[in-house]
Amino acid sequence: MVGDPATELAHTAWPLVPSDVLVLLPIGSTEQHGPHLPLDTDSVIAHAVARRTATALPTALVAPTLPYGASGEHAGFPGTVSIGHEALRMVLMEAVRSLALWSGRIVLVNGHGGNTATLDTALRLLRTEGHDVAWTGCAVPGADAHAGRTETSVMLHLAPDQVRLDVAVAGDTRPLAALLPDLVAHGVRAVSPSGVLGDPTGASAAEGRSVMDTMASAAVRRITAWTVDHRGRLTDPEHPPTSRELDHQAVRP
Template sequence: MDYDLLTSAEVTEVLSRRPVALLPIGAVENHGDHLPLSTDNLLADGVAHQVAARVPDSVVLPLVSYGQVWSTSAYAGTISLSLETMTSTLVEIGASLFEQGVPILAFVNGHMGNLDAMKLAARDLHDELGMKVLALTYPGIGEISREVLEEERLHPSYFHACELETSYMLRIAPGAVKMEHAKANRPQLPIDIDVSPTPWDSFSPDSPVLGDPTLATAAKGKAIIDVAVAKIVELIEHARRSQ
């Protein structure tokens, strides 16, 4: 159920049931020559709608389509919000929903750069309002990813326009993928990338792709996303039982 398509009477009735609100969060970011700038948005929204189909009394909020994109801000097309702006936006959305009776807010995130903002927003909403907030970025996919992906990821946490993310897109938004332009890019990551701010153009000036997207398939994307969706549903059900 799309929250923004409801009428006044409809949303009043929905809110009376104290629904779970799913907030897809993405970014506008360069994803190489084969994926659109809206990749993270398409994925977050697609996953949120899959979750909503399995969670009774849930609503999908309008997508937050801009994110914190510091690492790839030098690549053409990327648009970034500050951490402060991103965090405040999420807190204010959550507070508005809580005031109307929404007890659980689930951030369904498609962009790794949003992790800090989601964490801070979740803490603020918990401390100030007692709101239950879940920050969800493809949870539970470690084992299935190792099973279905052919290439070892360049970094255990980062993935970008690679076999993994391109497989996601072939599952969620295949019409937006230009596989004929996909090409591998395997830069040498600096040893201090996890402990020091490192713009990606400093080690990969021509492309933000991290890996080989030509290995991607829709079947791989489905296998991994199905696991993530099931885990999100499980976490939401747990949160409901804990209320």
């Protein structure tokens, strides 16, 4: 999707880049999202959250989305491209070091739960170097794990022409905690041959719009408050995460 040129770094000539600008860097993935959603689902959502967040903040720019992440658990599905944790960590660190030469604060907007362990490691190192950087996620309370109703609804709102509801199927709907041992040991395909963890039944663009509003509003609150935890993660002053939610985000496919 083409965003507002006023907020897109890629569409800005260098003399027009404000000094000490806030930069939002969306981090996505290229991985299977069941038979009905495109491989760039996480990237599309991360970019949309970053773009909507930038429009609500003074002097913010959205950097081009990083389309590859740590998606090894999806390796059993054609189309998935994973660069792994070590390569992702180095890309994130070098990107932030480069951005820090001319920007102000930097926020990494993460759309893929499998990236979180790498974000934690990279952000801790970058903050010890003195960089004013943090990360925030795109999760919402009560969301299903992967390619279910939540992500399907968001994509129906953001990119309806890319959603194939006619081939959507329900996957394993057990809680993520119950699936985790098999996911870690054998990957997503061993748990769900379709790649879906959840059930897209009932997904709608209206629900997706509401989810997007929730994610963008939370990102604005976190950035405005700028309270960074030991992981380098921005916390929400209105809705502090529980330990269970943090554990869920750390392993979500």
